[in-house]
Amino acid sequence: MANRSGTAQRPNGQSQxxxxxxxxxxxxESAVGKSSxxxxxxxxxxxEYQESTIGAAFLTQTxxxxxxxxxxxxxxxxxxxxxxxxxPMYYRGAQAAIVVYDITNQDTFGRAKTWVKELQRQAxxxxxxxxxxxxxxxxxxxxxxxxEAQTYAEENGLLFMETSAKTAMNVNDIFLAIAKKxxxxxxxxxxxxxxxxxxxxxxxxEPKTGANCCK
Amino acid sequence: MAKSNYSKIDEYGFERPDDFDYKTYDEFMSHYMxxxxxxxxxxxxxxxxxxxxxxxxxxxxxxxxxxxNLRKTCWMAxxxxxxxxxxxxxxxxxxxxxxxxxxxSETIKIDLPRTFPDNIFFLNEKQLPNMLYNVLATFAHQxxxxxxxxxxxxxxxxxxxxxxxxxxxxxxxxxLVEHLLPKYYVVTMSGLLTDLDVVNDLVQKHEPTVHRHxxxxxxxxxxGTTKWFICIFADVLPTETVLRIWDCLFYEGSKILFRVxxxxxxxxxxxxxxxTDLSELMxxxxxxxxxxxxxxxxxxxxYVFDLSGSLSSRKIDSLRLKHTK
Ligand SMILES: Nc1nc2c(ncn2[C@@H]2O[C@H](COP(=O)(O)OP(=O)(O)OP(=O)(O)O)[C@@H](O)[C@H]2O)c(=O)[nH]1
Ligand SMILES: [Mg+2]
Numbered sequence: 001m002a003n004r005s006g007t008a009q010r011p012n013g014q015s016q017x018x019x020x021x022x023x024x025x026x027x028x029e030s031a032v033g034k035s036s037x038x039x040x041x042x043x044x045x046x047x048e049y050q051e052s053t054i055g056a057a058f059l060t061q062t063x064x065x066x067x068x069x070x071x072x073x074x075x076x077x078x079x080x081x082x083x084x085x086x087x088p089m090y091y092r093g094a095q096a097a098i099v100v101y102d103i104t105n106q107d108t109f110g111r112a113k114t115w116v117k118e119l120q121r122q123a124x125x126x127x128x129x130x131x132x133x134x135x136x137x138x139x140x141x142x143x144x145x146x147x148e149a150q151t152y153a154e155e156n157g158l159l160f161m162e163t164s165a166k167t168a169m170n171v172n173d174i175f176l177a178i179a180k181k182x183x184x185x186x187x188x189x190x191x192x193x194x195x196x197x198x199x200x201x202x203x204x205x206e207p208k209t210g211a212n213c214c215k
Numbered sequence: 216m217a218k219s220n221y222s223k224i225d226e227y228g229f230e231r232p233d234d235f236d237y238k239t240y241d242e243f244m245s246h247y248m249x250x251x252x253x254x255x256x257x258x259x260x261x262x263x264x265x266x267x268x269x270x271x272x273x274x275x276x277x278x279x280x281x282x283x284n285l286r287k288t289c290w291m292a293x294x295x296x297x298x299x300x301x302x303x304x305x306x307x308x309x310x311x312x313x314x315x316x317x318x319x320s321e322t323i324k325i326d327l328p329r330t331f332p333d334n335i336f337f338l339n340e341k342q343l344p345n346m347l348y349n350v351l352a353t354f355a356h357q358x359x360x361x362x363x364x365x366x367x368x369x370x371x372x373x374x375x376x377x378x379x380x381x382x383x384x385x386x387x388x389x390x391l392v393e394h395l396l397p398k399y400y401v402v403t404m405s406g407l408l409t410d411l412d413v414v415n416d417l418v419q420k421h422e423p424t425v426h427r428h429x430x431x432x433x434x435x436x437x438x439g440t441t442k443w444f445i446c447i448f449a450d451v452l453p454t455e456t457v458l459r460i461w462d463c464l465f466y467e468g469s470k471i472l473f474r475v476x477x478x479x480x481x482x483x484x485x486x487x488x489x490x491t492d493l494s495e496l497m498x499x500x501x502x503x504x505x506x507x508x509x510x511x512x513x514x515x516x517x518y519v520f521d522l523s524g525s526l527s528s529r530k531i532d533s534l535r536l537k538h539t540k
Contacts, residue, residue: 030322030325030365031325031326031329047332049328049329049332050329050332051329051330051331051332051450052326052329052330052365052368054365054366054369054441054442054445054446054450055437055438055440055441055442055445056437056438056441058438058493058494058497059494060494073493073494078365078441080322080364080365081402082364082400082401082402082403082404083365083404085403085404085408086404086437086441089435089437089438090435090438
């Protein structure tokens with residue numbers, strides 16, 4: 001089932017392909033544009049005034065990568081500092097994270113670094129972390145230099161892009177880059193709850209081999 | 216008022232969802248308008264002098280809904296906000312004079328256009344965002360333990376839409392945060408973490424299959440319910456239903472929130488059990504505002520108070536003690 005619907009979405013019509021599902025969490029200071037990035041990626045929309053997220057929101061989006069269908073389960077969190085105590089339950093078991101800052105606000109870059117540190121210490125050891133310098137369309141008000149963030153990202157083994165949820169710049173690209181970097185030859189089901197594991201194997205009778213891991 | 220039943224915007228300026236079921240709503244409203252008229256007459260005869268004293272009659276009346284035009288005065292009286300205003304050494308205007316250009320003020324300013332951005336009153340009346348800023352900033356400056364917590368913008372915003380009165384909104388917000396609700400909004404959010412555990416406990420006890428199912432799917436409790444408590448259902452349930460809940464909250468205190476939470480879970484039991492993944496489950500939670508029995512605020516409140524089981528203040532207190540952080 002899952003396999004069939006997966007292949008149907010692939011542009012090149014190959015009949016053999018695998019489906020991988022990953023849990024991705026968005027972290028970062030309030031108002032840096034986490035929800036806006038998700039809205040752009042999932043629905044192709046942008047709201048000038050996006051409501052602040054209370055608690056957490058959840059969305060999914062599927063992308064195709066060569067012969068693999070990658071389904072992101074996106075957990076969008078609240079940014080205000082005091083909601084921090086709730087964050088661990090959202091990034092627990094996440095295979096990927098996008099840590100977002102606002103290039104027009106130096107403090108949010110500092111906060112992003114704190115998130116990266118926390119993830120490196122507390123999250124799954126193999127988590128793929130991307131750093132997004134958002135609101136690139138406001139580059140004339142820039143307070144965080146591209147090179148500074150890039151150097152930091154390199155030192156810490158993070159993917160890095162400047163993005164704009166408003167113009168859509170690099171939004172798909174950052175998700176795509178994450179999808180590419182995620183290990184697709186290794187078990188990645190079962191971490192986010194039993195049901196997804198079951199759903200992804202249903203209708204697939206092949207044995208779990210290295211090449212078919214994420215079925 | 217009768218007109219607005221069929222409009223895309225409700226009387227508090229909120230746009231109805233795209234998939235809003237006008238037919239069901241129409242059926243409900245044709246009843247509810249009669250109820251409202253009847254209740255208004257009763258209130259006018261019993262509370263001719265607007266003397267809202269707390270007693271059993273008042274409690275009964277409030278559970279059946281406060282008429283919209285009396286909400287401000289009645290909320291002020293029964294919540295203790297009026298008393299708080301009278302006892303305060305400083306007036307609201309004096310407190311407001313203490314607002315400084317601090318980090319907190321900046322944070323609040325960022326959230327102003329992000330509060331009910333689709334509400335036509337917030338869009339069209341330039342005054343409302345200003346009033347909201349004044350209320351939130353004044354509150355933050357006189358309560359350093361809380362300061363500004365996201366979520367308060369929705370609560371203050373809705374009180375403003377109901378009262379259209381900045382001063383009353385301030386005292387009602389202060390009373391809610393400092394007296395009626397647990398420590399939801401402090402930096403540690405300790406009261407919130409406790410109440411999330413309490414509601415988890417209650418669902419486990421009253422609806423064990425639902426509880427198990429949600430756990431199996433892997434939804435952290437906080438994900439579905441944080442906003443319920445932080446916004447006390449504002450921006451979660453239909454406006455009229457939220458106001459009916461607030462009527463009781465202002466009189467009876469925060470234990471009502473658990474009844475509402477449990478009622479929502481029970482009403483959606485089958486839908487929840489039918490979900491097979493997190494995405495479907497979260498959709499059920501998001502769509503609770505569209506359930507006909509939730510839109511029927513009058514019937515919903517009946518259901519809330521008819522829930523049997525140990526939801527007394529004493530039980531809630533002991534559960535809160537058990538889960539104290
Ligand atoms: N110019 C510009 N504005 C943006 C961009 N992304 C987001 N915004 C605006 O920034 C504000 C905050 O965006 P959100 O997506 O709500 O931010 P958030 O990080 O989800 O904030 P919280 O939910 O409070 O944690 C909104 O008013 C957006 O319209 C961007 O790329 N460019
Ligand atoms: Mg957000």
